[in-house]
Amino acid sequence: MVTLDPNTAHPELVLSKDLRSVKHGPARENLPDTPERFSSWRCVLGQERFLEGRHCWEVEVKEEVGGDSWWGVGVASESVQRKRGLDLRPKEGIWAVDRYAGQFRALTSPRTILSLSPVPRRICVCLDCTQGLVTFLNADTAGEIFTFTSAMFNGKALCPWFLLETEETQLCLGG
Numbered sequence: 001m002v003t004l005d006p007n008t009a010h011p012e013l014v015l016s017k018d019l020r021s022v023k024h025g026p027a028r029e030n031l032p033d034t035p036e037r038f039s040s041w042r043c044v045l046g047q048e049r050f051l052e053g054r055h056c057w058e059v060e061v062k063e064e065v066g067g068d069s070w071w072g073v074g075v076a077s078e079s080v081q082r083k084r085g086l087d088l089r090p091k092e093g094i095w096a097v098d099r100y101a102g103q104f105r106a107l108t109s110p111r112t113i114l115s116l117s118p119v120p121r122r123i124c125v126c127l128d129c130t131q132g133l134v135t136f137l138n139a140d141t142a143g144e145i146f147t148f149t150s151a152m153f154n155g156k157a158l159c160p161w162f163l164l165e166t167e168e169t170q171l172c173l174g175g
Contacts, residue, residue: 002046002057002160002173007036008082009044013164019047021172024164038082046160049078056126057160058139058174061099061119071171072098072107072163075127075134077156088163095134095148096161097123106136106146114146122174127158139174 003019014025022044033039048055063069072088074096086092089109096107097114104119106112122139132153136145162171 002048004162004173005036005045005047005159007034008038010038010042012042013044015044021170022162022164023170024167026167036082040083040085041088041163042165043076043082043161043163045076045078045162049157049159050127050129051155051157052129054126054128054130056124058122058124059162060122060139060172060174061169062121062172063166063169068102068166069169070098070100070163070165071169072096072100072161073123073125073171074107074136074161075125075158076161077153078159079156080161090148090151093156094161095151096163097136097146098163106148108148112146116145120145125160129153129158 004015006015011029011031012025013022015022059073077093080093088094088107098105099119104114104116120138124137124139126135132151134148
């Protein structure tokens with residue numbers, strides 16, 4: 001079971017008591033600026049660290065219908081940059097999909113626009129450390145959304161990764 005790591009959460013993110021959901025708070029929390037805490041992007045990592053095997057978790061996106069939300073889910077290298085802005089892409093240690101400016105995208109370089117309508121509300125993130133794959137599935141239909149192949153993890157620990165830049169959105173871990 002994946003849970004959120006409060007020590008990595010950006011100060012504007014609010015985690016539920018059970019560490020299974022995150023939302024954008026109304027104000028910046030007064031939290032210590034530790035090396036593991038995100039201070040640029042509004043991100044949080046999962047507490048779990050994966051080096052081998054296959055792992056899957058489900059994320060439900062709760063957002064205003066018709067709203068223009070910005071959120072992302074996926075996998076990040078445990079060593080991902082947390083103190084400055086970074087280009088959200090595999091070269092920086094992030095394999096993810098996001099919804100931004102009305103588009104659903106894979107965070108490749110350049111971006112891959114995913115023409116799914118409507119955007120899935122429940123996404124299953126599947127990490128295969130051995131094969132170097134990160135696959136995203138529509139949890140309602142089991143249809144494949146996107147797969148990062150030949151991902152170069154370089155033996156680094158990987159963590160669930162969540163981005164939440166808009167206030168009217170909440171990301172909830174399923175299962």
